[in-house]
Amino acid sequence: MNASLVKLGKPRVAVHKFSSCDGCQLAFLNLGEDLLALAERVELVHFAEAGPLDPDTEVDIAFVEGSVSTPQDLERIQHIRQHSRMLIAIGACATSGGIQALRNNTDGTDWVAQIYAHPEAIASLAHSTPISSHVKVDFELWGCPVSGPQIVAVVNSLLLGVAPHDNVDKVCTECKRRNLTCVMVSHGVACMGPVTRAGCGALCPSLGRDCYGCYGPAENANTDALAAQFGHLGLTPQDIVRRFQSINSQAPVFLAAAEKMRQRDE
């Protein structure tokens, strides 16, 4: 990626929201003192949740939260791409379509009819898709939601003129560095950590819980071996499908793992 922002002085930054819960934008707002330091180094020109509104302006870096889920989203993402030197997708919605992409495997219009009194007022696309399905994305930050330290590390790298570090390791690496006991081995629970990207700091295992894969697939994710072990731990094929069909259901590696299990079940 072109990481020559270092020459820009104070880069102009926008934070855009698509179909999402706003949780990734909170990773900025929850930075505390770091947010003040960040505001010294970049010019936040558009960030609706924080105040500044200028969605159409030219920027050096656009952070994009959320998936493309409505006809308006389709147009808006093109417009943003044309007005941004660098586009960074943040969070599970923007990188894989998010939890709302569960509708991709079913007939979403049925759900809309069940929930809304006037379903005809809802304009949504049949599929929820990641930003990279529509425009060139310069860097993806996975996570549901992304964390403050991830945001800071990306901004820092760009300010220093280096490519941001893409952490593709498994959650297990962070779990062991925290000296946590493996919940899969000591409790026999179906932990997604061995196939899931690091970045959360092994939050769920630190609370004695199994990882549910909210950071998406890690590199070399051996989903076949993990699915087989889930079976040994007593999960049914449907249970195993659900483990892979959650926050990042449309991430290709998790989607393929679920499809394989479904076919085996039939």
Next chain:
Amino acid sequence: MFSGHEPAGFLPLALLDTLVAALMAQGYECQGPAVENGAIVMRELAETDVLPRGLQAEQAPGHYRLTQDPLNRYFAWANGPQAIKPQVFAPKESMWRVERDEAGALQFAAVLPEMPKQAIIGVRACDLAALALQDAHFLRDGRRDAHYAQRREQLFLVAVQCAVPASTCFCASTGDGPTPTTGYDISLAELAEGFVVVASSGKGEAVLSALNLLPATSQQIDAAQQQGQAAAASQTRSLPSRNLLEALMSQLEHPRWDEVAARCLACGNCTAVCPTCFCHAEGDEPSLDGHSSEHGRIWDSCFSESHGHLHGFNVRPDIRSRYRQWLIHKLATWHEQYGRSGCIGCGRCIAWCPVGIDLTEEVSALTASEAQL
């Protein structure tokens, strides 16, 4: 140890807490066994803490459960996911900092850990053998690692003989246990009525003399010896005790590597719990204000993608090459580096592998054709 040739004291069961108190009185922070999230872990002990009693660690490939010890002993659990390694080779630590001063010049400063005198209670013979290997790596002549050394120098090690090895243990076959023979300050062997205690360092003797123990009887010493022999005989897994360099290096294209790669998650848990694995990665964390940066290191693993990065390509892109690298380094090329195998038979990589890959089984499959010759 417990040979009858060295002075051995006897610490009655009810007085175990006086050992902890004596260590604290001599200025040691004490780390000891505690139950956390279903496993025995080493945690800092407060003066009022009571050591867990009556627990065994049932272990099998990919499986660890605490169960009741019918004899209600203090140290009937074989081991937990970690023992000494995180205390000396920290999972994450800062190496140096750099700051920009008012004139704009960069000022570098080393960051060294501040480590109190620390006693670890309940380390096993395998852990001591692993520590000796970590010493060989981190304290090599001419390449002494200051961070490791700082932590290592502060350690006081209270070893215990393993009376109840787990099914995953094979230290007898690697020659590293189950009775501690070297590398400890004090060593305990737990009998029904108390502990046979020996010291093997000046600081160990200083703590022991503060306890004012009666000498152990020859029957107690015999019982401790027999207990060690019985524990060794009870181990069912083993590794060949010979140098496997040739045997494994001649099997680089064995189909077994594909089979194990199909099962392996490349999660790196085996390397994290292995008490001899020493790989780490270094990186920088610049502050957001742009005025300072911290250079640190974190545990890395030969199962991670970046571990195999060379300029322009990756030498270990797939799981097969990563598992092969780990096993061959640990059991074969380690001999060339450090004069022995890197495996001390603790079995952690077997128990804590989420899918239960057993290296002793892999080695017998890989060397099976050779054995037939």
